Amino acid sequence: MTGAIFRPETAADVVDAIRDGQGPLAIEGGGGLKGLGRPIQAAATLKLDRLTGVVEYSPTELYVTFQAGTPLADARQALAEKRQRLPFDPPDLTRLYQGGGADGPATIGGVVAAALSGPARVALGAARDYLIGANFVDGSGNPIRGGGKVMKNVTGYDLCKLTTGAFGSLGAITATTFKVLPVAPAEVTLALVGLDDAAGQAALSAAFRSPFEPLGAAHLPADIARLIDAAPGEDALTLVRLEGFPESLAYREQAIRAYLPKQADILVLKDEASAALWAAIRDVAPFQAPDDRPLWRLSTAPTAGPALTAKLKSALGGSAYFDWAGGLIWFAPPTGAADAGAAIVRPAAHAAGGHATLMRAPEATRAAVDVFEPLSAPILKLTSGLKAQFDPKGRLNPGRMYAGV
Amino acid sequence: MLRLGVHSQTEAAAMVQLPDPDPEILAARDEIVAALRTLIAAPDGVIDHPDEIKPYETDALTAYKQTPLAVVLPETTAECSRIMRYCHQRGVKVVARGAGTSLAGGALPLQDAIVVGVSKMTDILDVDYENRTITLQPGVTNLGVTDVVAADGFFYAPDPSSQLACTIAGNIGMNSGGAHCLKYGVTSNNLLGVEMVLPTGEIVRLGGKHLDAGGLDLLGLITGSEGMLGLITEATLRIIHSPEGARPILFGFATSAAAGACVDAIIASGIIPVAIEFMDKPAIHATERFAHAGYPLDVEALLIVEVEGSNAEIDDLLGRIQAIAAAYEPAYERIARTSAESLAIWKGRKSAFGAIGRISPDYFCMDGTIPTGKLPEALARIGAICDDYGFQVANIFHAGDGNLHPLILYNANQPGETERAEACGGDILKLCVELGGCLTGEHGVGVEKRDLMTEQFSEIELDLQRRMKRVFDPKYLMNPHKVFPLAEPLRRLEAAE
Numbered sequence: 093m094t095g096a097i098f099r100p101e102t103a104a105d106v107v108d109a110i111r112d113g114q115g116p117l118a119i120e121g122g123g124g125l126k127g128l129g130r131p132i133q134a135a136a137t138l139k140l141d142r143l144t145g146v147v148e149y150s151p152t153e154l155y156v157t158f159q160a161g162t163p164l165a166d167a168r169q170a171l172a173e174k175r176q177r178l179p180f181d182p183p184d185l186t187r188l189y190q191g192g193g194a195d196g197p198a199t200i201g202g203v204v205a206a207a208l209s210g211p212a213r214v215a216l217g218a219a220r221d222y223l224i225g226a227n228f229v230d231g232s233g234n235p236i237r238g239g240g241k242v243m244k245n246v247t248g249y250d251l252c253k254l255t256t257g258a259f260g261s262l263g264a265i266t267a268t269t270f271k272v273l274p275v276a277p278a279e280v281t282l283a284l285v286g287l288d289d290a291a292g293q294a295a296l297s298a299a300f301r302s303p304f305e306p307l308g309a310a311h312l313p314a315d316i317a318r319l320i321d322a323a324p325g326e327d328a329l330t331l332v333r334l335e336g337f338p339e340s341l342a343y344r345e346q347a348i349r350a351y352l353p354k355q356a357d358i359l360v361l362k363d364e365a366s367a368a369l370w371a372a373i374r375d376v377a378p379f380q381a382p383d384d385r386p387l388w389r390l391s392t393a394p395t396a397g398p399a400l401t402a403k404l405k406s407a408l409g410g411s412a413y414f415d416w417a418g419g420l421i422w423f424a425p426p427t428g429a430a431d432a433g434a435a436i437v438r439p440a441a442h443a444a445g446g447h448a449t450l451m452r453a454p455e456a457t458r459a460a461v462d463v464f465e466p467l468s469a470p471i472l473k474l475t476s477g478l479k480a481q482f483d484p485k486g487r488l489n490p491g492r493m494y495a496g497v
Numbered sequence: 498m499l500r501l502g503v504h505s506q507t508e509a510a511a512m513v514q515l516p517d518p519d520p521e522i523l524a525a526r527d528e529i530v531a532a533l534r535t536l537i538a539a540p541d542g543v544i545d546h547p548d549e550i551k552p553y554e555t556d557a558l559t560a561y562k563q564t565p566l567a568v569v570l571p572e573t574t575a576e577c578s579r580i581m582r583y584c585h586q587r588g589v590k591v592v593a594r595g596a597g598t599s600l601a602g603g604a605l606p607l608q609d610a611i612v613v614g615v616s617k618m619t620d621i622l623d624v625d626y627e628n629r630t631i632t633l634q635p636g637v638t639n640l641g642v643t644d645v646v647a648a649d650g651f652f653y654a655p656d657p658s659s660q661l662a663c664t665i666a667g668n669i670g671m672n673s674g675g676a677h678c679l680k681y682g683v684t685s686n687n688l689l690g691v692e693m694v695l696p697t698g699e700i701v702r703l704g705g706k707h708l709d710a711g712g713l714d715l716l717g718l719i720t721g722s723e724g725m726l727g728l729i730t731e732a733t734l735r736i737i738h739s740p741e742g743a744r745p746i747l748f749g750f751a752t753s754a755a756a757g758a759c760v761d762a763i764i765a766s767g768i769i770p771v772a773i774e775f776m777d778k779p780a781i782h783a784t785e786r787f788a789h790a791g792y793p794l795d796v797e798a799l800l801i802v803e804v805e806g807s808n809a810e811i812d813d814l815l816g817r818i819q820a821i822a823a824a825y826e827p828a829y830e831r832i833a834r835t836s837a838e839s840l841a842i843w844k845g846r847k848s849a850f851g852a853i854g855r856i857s858p859d860y861f862c863m864d865g866t867i868p869t870g871k872l873p874e875a876l877a878r879i880g881a882i883c884d885d886y887g888f889q890v891a892n893i894f895h896a897g898d899g900n901l902h903p904l905i906l907y908n909a910n911q912p913g914e915t916e917r918a919e920a921c922g923g924d925i926l927k928l929c930v931e932l933g934g935c936l937t938g939e940h941g942v943g944v945e946k947r948d949l950m951t952e953q954f955s956e957i958e959l960d961l962q963r964r965m966k967r968v969f970d971p972k973y974l975m976n977p978h979k980v981f982p983l984a985e986p987l988r989r990l991e992a993a994e
Contacts, residue, residue, distance in 0.1 A: 152761035153868045153899070175767060207709065218709060220717055221686045234957050242866040244683065244900045244938035246672045246721045247946075247953055248980065249962050253685070253717025257709075274767035297627040303650070303741045337817075340810045347807075393628045393706035419628075419707055447711040465711035470699040475713050477968035481961060493712070 096136040100143065103159075103227065103235065103266040109138055110264065111233030116490045119260035121161050122196025124186025125206055129259055129492040130463050131455050138264055141196055146170050147267055148241070155224065155241045157269040160201030167200045171272055179273045180219050181210030187380040188387060188452055201265045207257030210374035211308040211333070214416040216273075220256040225269030228255060228262070231483025236263060243271045254478070260489040261497065262482040276335035279307070280345050281366040284330040284356040289313060289398040292330035293418035295353050297394060299332045300417060302351040304344045308333030309417040310373050316413040319378040322368040324359055333370060373415055376422055379452075385410065385424040386432035386453045392446025394418035400444040407436045419446075434461040441465075464493050472497075513602075513944045515563065515978050518609035522566070522589060529589055529611070530567045536579040537571050539617065544568040553594065553612050557659075558602040558945055560915070565592065565606035572617045574692060574700060574730040580613060581728060582698025590974045591696070593724035595667025596638065598659040600862060601943030603671055603723055607978060613728060615666045621645055622731065630689060630706045632733045635666030639673070642734060651736040654681035657939065658850070666729050672721030674939035679897035680771045680805075681737070683939065685720040692731035693719065696970040705733060718965075723941050725976045726969040740805035743771060744839045746815050748822055749796030749829030753777060756798035757872035759825040760896045763802065764869075766821055768814060773897035774801040774846050777876065780853070780891040780904070781845075787852035790845030793829040800896065801846055803839075849893050850904075857889070857906035859915075861922045865929030866938035869899040875932055879903050879925055886921040900938035901929065927952050942980045950982055 098109040098117075110117070118134035120126060122141050143161035150156070151174040158167050164184055171177050184198040185208060202208075204226070209218040225239040238251025255262060284295055292311035299306045310331045317323040332352070334344050349358065361369060372378075379387050392400055397418035405412065410425035410433075425433040432453040441448040447465035450458065467475060472494070479486070479497050491497065522529070530545045537543065544550055545567040554562045566589070571577045584591050590610035597604045606612050615636035623632040626649060631642060639660040642653040656675035657663055663673065669691065674683040681687070690704030703719070704710035719726050750756040760773055776784065776792075776799045785792045792799060804814040815832050822830070833839040853860055867875050876892060879901075883890040889906040903925055907918040926936050926946065930953050936946045950959060963981050967973060 150868065150870060152765050153870045154764060155868070207714070209709070213708065217682060217686050220714055221682060230961070234961075236958055236961060237954075240933065240935050241868055242899050242934050242938070244674050244678060244866050244895070244898045245935045246674075246939060246941050247935045247937050248942065248950065248959075249965060250672070250685065250717050250721055251962075253714045253720075256717070257712075257714055262713075273769060274764075277767065294627075300629055301626060301650070301738055303738050305740070336810075337813065339813055340806060343807060343809065391707040391709050391711075393625075393630075395625075395627045416708060445705055446707040449711065467712055468701065470695065470701050471703075471712060471715070474695075474701075474715060474968060478713060478965060481964040481968060 095134070097139055098136060099139045099141065103143070103229070106138070106140070106143070106229045106264055106266050107233050107235055110229050110231065110487070116487050119264050119489050121199030121202040122163065122186065124189065124195050124198055125202050126195070127189035127452060128185070128206060129458070130495070131459050132489060132491050140201055140264065140266070141199065143266060151176055154243070154272050155269055156272050157225065157241065157267055158200045159267050160199065160265045162200045163197040164200055164203060165197060172275070175275045176272045177275050178222060178270055179212060179216040180222050181212040181374060182208050182219060183210045183374045183376065185376060188376055190381045190384060200268055204256050204265060204268050205258065205260050211310060211370050211415050214309055214419070215305065215307050220253045222270045223252045223256050223268060224271050226252045226255045226265060227267040228265045230263045231485055231487045239269065241269050259492045261479060261492055262488070264488060278338045278341050279333060279335040279363060279366050280341055281361040281369060282332045282345065282348070282352070283324065283359040283361060284352060285325060285359060286327045287330045287353070287356055288328070289401060289414070291353065292328065293394060293398050293414065295330050296332065296417040298351045299348060302348050304334065304348045306332050307335050308370055311414040311418060313411070313413060315411050316378045320369065320372045322365065322372050324361070331369070333366060378413065379422060379424050383424070385427050386457070387451045388423040388433070388437055388448050389451045390421040390423060390441050390446055390448045392419055392421070392441065392444045396444040396446065397421055400440055400446070403440050404437060408433045430457065431461045432457050438462070467494065513561070513947060514983060515607060516983060518607065522609040526566050529587065532583060532587070533567060533569055533580065533611065536583060537569065537576045539570070539572055542570045542572070542617070544570070553597070553606060553614070556597040556599040556602060556604040558600060558605065558943065561602050561605050561944060563606045563608055565608065565610050565612045568612045568614055570614045570617045574694065577613070577694045577728050577730050578698045578700050581694050581696055584611065584974060585697050585972060588972060588974070590977055592976055593666070593670065593728055595664035595670065596662045598663045598667065599671065599941065599943055600864070601937070601941040601945040603667070603941050603943040603979065605944055615664055618730070625706065626651065628706050629736050630733050631736050632731065633665065635669065635729045635732050636664050639663050639665065639668055646736050650738055652739050653734055653736055654687050655684050665732050665734070669720055669729050669732060670722070670724045671941040674900065676772045676774060676895060678895065679773065680769055685717060687735045688716065688720055688732060689735055690733035691716065691719070691729050693727040693729050695727045696972070696975050721941070723943065723976060723980050725966055725979060727975070741807045742811060743803055743805040744811050744815065744833040745801050745803040745842050746818060746833065747831045747842050748800045748802070748827040749793040750798045750800070750825060751796060751828050753798045753876045754873040755825040756800050757869070759800065759822050760869060760872070762821050762824065763818055764897070766817065768804070768817060770802045770897065771805050772801070772803045773895070775799070775892070775894050775896035776846065776849065777892040779889060780849055780893045783856045783891060784845045784849045784852045787855050788845045788848040790841055792845050796828050801842055853891055853904050853906065858908040858910065860907065861905040861918055863901065863903045863905065863922050863925050864937050864940040865926050865934055866898070866900045867929050867932045867934035869896065871932040872896065872899070875901065875928065878928055882924050882928065883921060886917055888918060888921055899934065923949060944979055947980055948982050950980070
């Protein structure tokens with residue numbers, strides 16, 4: 093991409109940049125997620141990485157407002173100082189992309205625009221569930237406020253949810269307000285050793301049939317576990333994460349075993365060891381650059397995960413692992429296929445009742461095949477219709493999600 | 498604003514204007530009813546007899562009544578689609594209705610509209626414990642969902658006070674909350690997928706058993722859209738395994754400020770209780786007289802804090818909470834040691850609204866939300882506002898999430914009092930916005946708060962939302978009299994014609 097780069101320092105500057113400018117704008121934060129989405133043709137870039145910092149943080153009221161360009165690491169740090177967190181555990185995916193991290197850090201605006209949620213999503217909810225306020229500038233240069241700073245709010249349409257995962261196509265996000273929650277004092281992970289994918293997934297479903305509130309549930313086949321430094325041993329690992337006050341945790345760690353398969357050996361990872369493993373799962377460490385294979389992210393009903401993955405692997409080869417109790421599949425087919433395996437992946441995901449996103453592929457591939465799940469005709473009409481209301485001239489990240497949108 | 502009480506309401510009290518009915522549609526009533534009858538199978542699925550229509554003239558906002566053209570009760574998605582397609586082509590307005598428990602007039606009809614009710618759409622389609630989902634037709638009641646899965650240890654988390662009657666369709670329409678939102682979230686956080694019929698009659702699916710439906714978050718947009726963007730015909734909900742147990746502790750404080758500070762301190766400690774309920778002195782007294790829950794009468798504020806887990810975990814957490822609360826010198830405290838003692842503590846809170854109804858002929862139940870730190874200021878200023886108007890007020894609310902429910906006590910039989918009470922309520926909601934909160938936390942805007950929307954949103958923001966509605970509903974036929982101040986859409990409609 094060439095052309096002018098606008099780097100506004102205030103939300104008012106963002107308004108001016110959009111209002112006074114002409115033609116399509118590529119919108120980015122740190123720029124580390126440029127490889128995610130369809131390639132776009134834009135004469136200029138609106139880079140929001142100077143829009144940083146905590147605007148307002150009220151730990152006892154459980155909300156925080158960040159400017160959109162705030163680095164994710166800074167946001168986490170600000171909350172950690174008060175022993176709080178973003179409950180949806182946002183991943184830093186910039187390291188999936190060649191040079192992604194070098195362009196600039198993952199930002200909080202990028203997390204929202206791409207709707208990125210980590211392993212805790214299965215238990216506590218997604219980015220869209222914790223975004224309670226969003227300020228953005230629409231395609232006509234109007235500053236718009238969605239939501240506010242209270243966690244219960246049904247006043248008008250929910251613009252926060254619509255903004256989350258819109259990849260900047262409806263507005264340039266300038267500030268985001270989240271509901272935050274305390275960090276539990278302790279955590280523990282039970283790691284079941286050596287289960288195959290189907291047995292591992294079944295164990296994760298069983299954990300959620302207990303009253304012990306797992307915080308995370310993932311399954312790492314042996315080839316993946318070996319790629320993660322924080323994963324013990326050489327075998328497949330089926331992971332159940334618990335958190336709480338120490339006394340409570342000691343009890344739950346024992347009690348939940350009654351729900352897990354009897355035959356499997358169980359390793360116990362505590363606190364830092366547990367957190368390091370889940371951070372690797374969250375940030376998709378097994379597939380980070382310099383790995384440059386195509387990378388798919390599939391979402392399906394958890395019990396459908398193993399069979400879907402077996403189908404993909406038998407057709408294309410490659411490797412995969414499971415988060416969200418088996419419902420989130422990270423799948424990397426081998427390099428080579430011009431369509432990154434789309435001809436196999438899309439119908440298989442659809443048949444399993446889920447959907448797939450091509451998270452990483454060469455630019456030419458992302459221009460040629462759908463990156464996001466194709467939309468049915470009426471949904472595409474609604475999507476284009478909403479885009480036309482927020483951005484009548486099609487200036488904001490045009491075509492990033494869907495051609496012509 | 499909800500009016501309840503022993504006296505009937507006078508319709509003249511209604512302050513919110515409704516659009517004039519379209520005379521052409523009114524005149525074509527027989528033709529429209531006959532056409533609707535051809536669209537659905539059940540012989541009793543179209544109601545047009547005046548006596549049978551009566552229950553559909555209003556909802557829990559009883560001050561407003563409108564007799565619709567007819568009521569249609571479809572049984573299938575295909576029937577819903579045919580109804581919507583016909584209404585779109587014929588230009589007939591549509592008001593979707595769950596159980597009619599809206600406190601904001603969300604189900605209030607119009608004379609030139611039909612009501613589409615979900616009372617015949619009550620099938621449970623799929624229960625899937627391995628994936629923790631239930632899929633059902635949206636006429637199932639909120640409590641009905643938990644009833645289906647409770648024997649297997651599961652429950653559906655959102656728990657609005659009307660949960661015995663209210664439907665999932667209505668819950669989705671209003672994004673209903675409840676007492677346990679602090680831990681489990683509201684409807685939108687527990688809804689995984691829907692099938693819906695667009696105002697044009699097209700059938701679409703959003704989400705499913707998987708997480709993070711692809712594309713724009715239309716599922717998030719339609720949740721809480723107050724029946725203005727389509728008819729929900731099927732829903733897939735998250736069900737959760739119940740904790741081993743739950744028990745509350747009850748505190749009485751000498752001041753509301755101490756109670757508010759105690760809430761902050763509990764949350765700051767890292768404990769997230771499943772519910773934190775607050776009652777002020779008038780609410781305590783009214784409740785105690787009615788329910789005899791053993792609440793202390795000499796305190797200004799009462800907190801009920803509930804936690805979940807095993808017996809030992811609950812004891813541990815309640816002990817921690819007790820230790821935190823000690824700094825705020827509670828004048829009274831009582832831990833529930835057994836489920837019977839838990840019920841006794843909750844008995845007062847759960848009968849509070851009925852109790853207020855006993856001491857006052859009528860009341861308005863407000864529903865603003867404020868940042869929780871503003872609690873003491875909000876209570877003082879709400880008291881002052883009500884004093885100015887000469888009304889008593891009782892405060893009952895979800896303290897953990899700042900969702901206030903001030904009850905303004907008044908007598909509708911006194912001339913002019915309803916209007917003054919409505920104005921008083923409006924001032925309280927404006928205060929909520931001024932304090933950094935919002936007009937409605939869980940009841941919805943409906944017709945009740947429609948004209949207050951300009952307090953919270955700019956004209957540009959309201960215009961954007963109206964234009965979003967038109968993407969779904971090009972002819973502005975679904976609930977056209979709700980949520981947004983009226984003048985603008987009418988002007989636009991006229992311009993379009």
